[in-house]
Structures are given as structure tokens and as C-alpha cells.
Amino acid sequence: MAGKRTKKPSPADPPHLQLEESAGYDRRIIDYIQRAAATGLYEIRGLGAKRRVPHFDDLVFLGASLSRYPLEGYREKCSTRTVLGTRYASRPIELAIPITIAGMSFGSLSARVKEALGIAATDLGTSTTTGDGGMTREERQSSRTLVYQCLPSRYGFNPDDLRQADAIEIVIGQGAKPGGGGMLLGQKVNPRVASMRTLPEGIDQRSASRHPDWTGPDDLVIKIQELREITDWEKPIYVKIGATRVLNDVKLAVHAGADVIVVDGMQGGTAATQTVFIEHVGIPTLAALRQAVDALEELNMRGKVQLVVSGGIRTGADVAKALAMGADAVSLGQGILMALGCNSASYVVDGKHLSAVEDYANLATAPGYCHHCHTGRCPVGITTQDAELELRLTPAVGAKRVRNYVKTLNMELTTIARACGKQDVHHLEKEDMVALTLEAAAMAGVPLAGTSWIPGAAPI
Amino acid sequence: MAGVKAVEFDLAQVPLREVNRYLHRDAQAEGVTHVRISNPDGAHSIVCGLAHPFDVEIDGHVGYYVGGMNQRANITVRGNAGPGAGENMMSGTIRIEGFASTGAGASAHGGCLIVQGDASLRCGISLKGGDIVVGGSVGSFSAFMAQAGRIVICEDASDALGDSLYEAVIYLRGKVRSLGADAQFEPMRPADFKAVAELLGVAGFKHEPRDFRRIASAKSLYHWNADSNQEY
Numbered sequence: 001m002a003g004k005r006t007k008k009p010s011p012a013d014p015p016h017l018q019l020e021e022s023a024g025y026d027r028r029i030i031d032y033i034q035r036a037a038a039t040g041l042y043e044i045r046g047l048g049a050k051r052r053v054p055h056f057d058d059l060v061f062l063g064a065s066l067s068r069y070p071l072e073g074y075r076e077k078c079s080t081r082t083v084l085g086t087r088y089a090s091r092p093i094e095l096a097i098p099i100t101i102a103g104m105s106f107g108s109l110s111a112r113v114k115e116a117l118g119i120a121a122t123d124l125g126t127s128t129t130t131g132d133g134g135m136t137r138e139e140r141q142s143s144r145t146l147v148y149q150c151l152p153s154r155y156g157f158n159p160d161d162l163r164q165a166d167a168i169e170i171v172i173g174q175g176a177k178p179g180g181g182g183m184l185l186g187q188k189v190n191p192r193v194a195s196m197r198t199l200p201e202g203i204d205q206r207s208a209s210r211h212p213d214w215t216g217p218d219d220l221v222i223k224i225q226e227l228r229e230i231t232d233w234e235k236p237i238y239v240k241i242g243a244t245r246v247l248n249d250v251k252l253a254v255h256a257g258a259d260v261i262v263v264d265g266m267q268g269g270t271a272a273t274q275t276v277f278i279e280h281v282g283i284p285t286l287a288a289l290r291q292a293v294d295a296l297e298e299l300n301m302r303g304k305v306q307l308v309v310s311g312g313i314r315t316g317a318d319v320a321k322a323l324a325m326g327a328d329a330v331s332l333g334q335g336i337l338m339a340l341g342c343n344s345a346s347y348v349v350d351g352k353h354l355s356a357v358e359d360y361a362n363l364a365t366a367p368g369y370c371h372h373c374h375t376g377r378c379p380v381g382i383t384t385q386d387a388e389l390e391l392r393l394t395p396a397v398g399a400k401r402v403r404n405y406v407k408t409l410n411m412e413l414t415t416i417a418r419a420c421g422k423q424d425v426h427h428l429e430k431e432d433m434v435a436l437t438l439e440a441a442a443m444a445g446v447p448l449a450g451t452s453w454i455p456g457a458a459p460i
Numbered sequence: 461m462a463g464v465k466a467v468e469f470d471l472a473q474v475p476l477r478e479v480n481r482y483l484h485r486d487a488q489a490e491g492v493t494h495v496r497i498s499n500p501d502g503a504h505s506i507v508c509g510l511a512h513p514f515d516v517e518i519d520g521h522v523g524y525y526v527g528g529m530n531q532r533a534n535i536t537v538r539g540n541a542g543p544g545a546g547e548n549m550m551s552g553t554i555r556i557e558g559f560a561s562t563g564a565g566a567s568a569h570g571g572c573l574i575v576q577g578d579a580s581l582r583c584g585i586s587l588k589g590g591d592i593v594v595g596g597s598v599g600s601f602s603a604f605m606a607q608a609g610r611i612v613i614c615e616d617a618s619d620a621l622g623d624s625l626y627e628a629v630i631y632l633r634g635k636v637r638s639l640g641a642d643a644q645f646e647p648m649r650p651a652d653f654k655a656v657a658e659l660l661g662v663a664g665f666k667h668e669p670r671d672f673r674r675i676a677s678a679k680s681l682y683h684w685n686a687d688s689n690q691e692y
Contacts, residue, residue, distance in 0.1 A: 158529070198607045200682070214543070223525075226505040226508055229508050230509030230529055232480070
């Protein structure tokens with residue numbers, strides 16, 4: 001009977017596939033739900049927020065034209081000299097460039113990487129920073145200017161290293177996880193790491209989220225004084241905050257007596273943290289920077305307390321925009337790792353490029369997508385404590401790459417500064433920029449391009 | 461006495477910064493062995509960052525961080541101490557004859573802190589190898605996340621004693637209101653009695669080691685546990 005016949009599909013008349021993806025339950029969320037269902041445990045990973053947030057890309061510079069006078073792009077002098085810690089320290093930090101290397105621990109990174117960063121920073125005339133694992137001999141020897149972090153965990157913290165540091169950074173929080181302590185999973189807690197942190201080998205280490213010997217901003221005043229007393233008021237004291245209530249936190253840090261304030265936005269990286277923390281706690285660097293500058297201006301402390309911003313600074317344009325918004329310097333973490341070869345398909349040994357693709361596959365990922373710092377199985381030998389894997393990063397090769405990368409950023413920075421008519425990169429100003437989106441205009445406090453409108457600003 | 465050179469500072473007359481700087485930079489070269497400080501008046505950071513084996517006496521109450529990061533010096537406070545007494549000390553001895561406020565001996569890596577009276581909250585928090593002997597009782601969250609070292613408590617402890625302990629060991633003579641996550645009582649072994657006797661001897665406290673109980677980590681938080689409901 002004709003009515004019971006099923007219509008056979010033919011090449012000329014293919015079935016219509018329903019492939020409408022849900023916005024709320026897209027493949028990413030389905031994967032998240034099914035992973036949680038399978039494991040009963042949240043995901044831990046490395047690096048920073050992956051979601052798109054308003055960022056420096058949403059700003060553009062207004063180069064000089066008839067109303068402004070540019071400098072010649074290659075030859076005319078454009079100073080990048082940067083001085084940090086002029087408020088109380090008798091020995092402020094003098095840097096050749098306003099681009100510094102952020103705190104990343106020995107433990108999360110290998111000792112060879114820390115050495116490479118020191119070599120590169122010294123060549124560039126900038127500073128590098130210890131991390132949540134104490135100061136290694138390699139990084140002290142290779143770094144002309146080394147910032148020593150004082151963290152809640154106090155792993156390896158000791159007065160000898162304090163005295164041989166060039167500056168001290170009290171870490172209140174980190175952009176990737178404001179309010180959270182560090183993590184180092186057992187596979188990275190090898191004998192040297194364990195010994196420096198006074199921990200048993202192989203345990204899943206969780207750093208404290210609060211300092212052990214002070215609890216609030218009034219205590220911080222006294223803690224800073226103690227560190228100054230121990231070091232005879234020589235060294236600049238930085239206070240690093242993860243970006244959340246930035247306006248208040250910066251004011252409190254100024255009140256506490258910081259020489260330098262470091263603000264780390266939510267795009268900032270980590271070696272290991274819960275994904276939910278990385279993606280959902282903290283505010284974007286763009287908004288954080290503007291609030292930090294507002295706080296300093298309200299206290300009339302701009303130029304007296306220096307501001308360093310970090311969290312997703314990748315390019316020379318990012319550096320220029322951060323400086324134009326009011327930062328005195330920037331600090332780079334993930335960009336530095338990627339310059340070293342993070343997420344590269346290959347690594348270099350004895351001048352030969354060797355494929356790391358299979359090792360990415362063993363981590364169930366691929367070059368360009370890897371965030372498996374927490375596993376300690378870094379295919380390119382950067383975020384590892386494995387004796388064999390760490391050989392994939394040669395300090396000299398790493399140092400050269402970091403040097404080239406930061407040098408490029410600095411050249412781009414001066415290119416933009418000259419185009420805006422500045423003889424000093426620190427003369428870049430907010431008035432040199434406009435925003436491409438409403439969100440960025442509101443967060444950065446600059447006009448939407450083609451208008452004089454700054455969303456949220458009081459009417460003139 | 462041969463080889464003794466004593467110096468005195470009156471903090472009502474001399475700025476603390478000058479005293480600390482002198483003790484850091486010049487005192488050792490000048491052969492100083494004994495230091496006496498009067499009128500501390502609760503000042504913070506007195507004799508912090510010492511690196512030489514001076515015998516220091518402070519006549520009165522001190523504020524935060526007395527003897528902070530101490531190396532080798534033997535410091536006696538003839539009074540009470542504010543928060544963070546002996547914080548991050550590496551070696552030497554600090555004796556508080558009165559009471560100590562919060563965070564006494566926080567993150568100490570070595571040396572011995574003796575509190576003759578009570579110690580407040582978070583005594584021995586984040587301890588990394590030092591010894592602490594408290595003649596009286598300790599407040600809540602004492603030995604929180606303590607990684608290494610020994611804490612002897614001659615009277616009682618408040619809530620959450622030894623929360624998230626690593627390898628540090630606590631010896632308690634009196635009662636505890638509650639143990640923290642992952643802390644447990646364990647049998648005293650010969651080495652424990654010996655340790656308690658030694659530390660009581662150093663502190664000069666006359667108690668019987670057999671009256672103390674050992675508290676250490678159950679080590680159930682050393683590794684992630686997918687089955688845990690996170691209600692530690």
C-alpha cells in the first residue's frame with residue numbers, strides 16, 4: 001500500500017540535519033557537565049581566563065596629525081627608563097624598560113626556566129620576580145634586579161634571601177584567583193621543591209590564602225614597617241593585589257605604606273587553579289587599571305606610589321595602552337612563557353627542533369590549546385619538575401627568546417609613543433586613546449571612538 | 461666578665477630604626493654580646509632581623525613582630541608581646557615572660573619560642589621547623605597548616621587545634637575544645653616523651669612528659685579526594 005511506504009533518501013534529496021547549537025548549553029558547557037558527571041571533581045588547570053573580556057584590544061591610539069606633532073619613528077629619542085619605589089625606599093629600582101617579568105614560582109617552573117628569565121631580564125635591564133616557592137640560587141645569580149615575594153605560604157621565606165633581594169613584593173592576591181591560595185599538585189613536588197617548601201615529597205600542596213601573621217589593612221601597615229626595619233629601609237616594598245575591589249584595595253595599600261602597587265587582572269595566569277576560579281572571580285585588567293589610577297589620583301599619590309599592572313599584557317600595544325592609562329610599568333607572565341615555547345609544537349635541543357605534538361596528545365590536548373601546567377608534564381619543558389622534560393628548555397635558548405620578545409614589545413611601545421608625539425613612554429596619556437566598544441569605554445574611562453561620550457562619566 | 465660587651469638603648473630616647481640598624485650593621489663588628497632595651501612601650505618590630513648571637517633583654521611590653529626573622533640571637537621580653545612574636549624566626553631563642561598575642565611563632569623555620577603565659581589565636585600557624593613551648597594555653601586555630609617543628613602546650617587549647625597539619629607535631633597537656641580538620645591524637649612513643657622532656661627543659665617548665673598527648677596529621681588531606689564532599 002502506498003501509504004505505508006517510507007520515503008527513501010536520495011543524494012538529490014538529503015535529510016535535513018538539525019544542528020542548532022544552544023547558546024546556554026553549547027558544546028563547551030555540555031563537555032563541562034559531562035566531565036563533572038564522570039569525575040565528581042572540578043577541573044584544575046593552568047594559565048588564565050579564556051573567556052573574552054573587554055581588553056586593551058578594544059582601545060586604539062589617536063596618533064598625531066594636525067593637532068599633535070609626532071616624533072620620527074626610528075631615530076628620535078624616546079625614553080623608556082622606569083623608576084619604581086621612590087616613596088620610602090633608599091634604593092629604588094631603576095629599569096631600562098617599563099616591562100618586567102612577573103612572579104612565577106620555582107616549583108611551577110623549572111629552575112632552568114627561572115635561570116633563563118634572570119638572564120633575559122638582566123640583558124633587558126629589567127626585573128624578574130620570585131614566586132610561591134622561595135628564591136633559587138639560579139635566579140638570584142642570573143638576575144641583576146630580583147623582586148622577592150612575601151606570600152601567605154611563606155615557603156622558603158628567609159632573612160638571608162630577603163636581604164639579597166632588590167625589592168620585596170607582599171602578595172595579597174593574584175588575578176587568576178583573588179581570594180585563593182596557590183596549588184602545586186604532587187607530581188611537581190619533587191625532592192628539591194619539597195625541601196624548599198618544607199613539605200613531604202609528592203603531596204598535593206595547597207598554599208595558604210591568608211598571611212599567617214597579619215589579618216587586615218591596619219596590620220599590613222605594621223608588617224610593611226617590619227620588613228623595612230629588617231632591611232634598614234633600603235628596599236622598595238610592592239603590594240600585589242588580585243583585581244576585585246580595586247578602588248578600595250589600592251587606597252588601603254597606599255595607606256599601608258606601599259612604595260609600589262601591583263594590580264593583577266583576571267586574565268593573569270596561574271600554574272594550577274580551579275577553572276571556576278580562573279573564569280569567574282576577579283575583574284578584567286582594563287577595569288582594574290582604571291580603578292587603580294582613580295584611587296591614586298583621589299589620594300593625590302600618582303607618581304609618588306608607582307603602579308604596575310599585569311594580567312593579559314601580550315603586545316607592545318598592550319604595554320602602550322597600559323602606560324597611557326596610568327601604569328608606570330607592566331608585568332608579564334603568560335606572554336613570557338609563550339615566548340619560551342609554551343604551546344609551541346616543538347622544542348629545541350642542540351639547535352634542532354624536535355616535535356612535542358605526541359606529548360601534547362598524551363595530555364589529551366594539542367599545541368595552541370594546552371593549559372596543563374598543573375600536570376608537570378609540560379611537553380616543551382617549561383612548567384615541569386621532571387628531570388627529563390626540563391632538559392627540553394635550554395636556559396640560553398629560553399633567554400634569547402624572552403629577550404627578543406620583550407625587545408619587540410619595547411620597540412612597539414616606543415613606536416606608538418613617538419606616533420603620539422612623546423619623547424618618553426611615560427608621557428602617553430589617556431587622552432591619546434579612544435575605545436571601540438561601549439564596555440571598554442566605560443571600563444577604561446575613555447571616549448567611544450568618534451564621540452566625546454565616556455559611559456559612566458559625569459556630564460561635563 | 462671577659463668577652464662581654466653590653467650596650468643599652470632607651471627607646472624613649474633613641475629611635476627604634478637606629479637601634480635596629482646598629483644591631484644589623486655595626487654591633488657584631490664592635491664586639492657587642494649583650495643588648496638591653498628599656499622603655500619599649502609596645503613598639504613594633506623591636507630587634508627584628510638580627511643575624512648574630514646577641515643576648516637581648518627587653519624590659520617591658522612589646523608590639524608586633526618582636527624578634528621577627530631572628531637568626532641566632534637569644535631574646536628575652538620581660539613583658540607581654542603583640543602579634544607575630546618571633547615570626548619566621550630561623551634560629552636562636554625568644555622568650556616571652558608574659559603573654560603573647562596572635563600568630564606567635566608564625567612560619568618559624570627554626571629556633572625556639574617560649575611563651576611563659578598564654579598565647580592567643582593561631583600560635584604556631586604555618587610553622588616550618590621551629591619549636592614553640594607555651595607555658596599556658598593557646599587560642600583557636602593554633603598550628604594551622606603547620607608544616608614541621610614541635611609545639612608544646614602546657615595547659616589547654618581552644619578550637620580547631622592543628623587544622624590542616626602537615627608534619628608538625630603538637631604535644632598537649634591539658635584539654636582541647638576541638639581538633640581541626642585532619643588532626644588526630646596519636647599514641648606517645650619514646651621519642652615523643654624525649655622530645656617533650658627536652659623542650660620543657662629548654663623552657664624551664666616543670667611538668668611530667670607522661671602528662672602530654674601527641675597530636676599529628678592524619679594525612680587524609682595530603683592528596684585530592686574525589687569522593688570528599690568538601691565539608692572538612
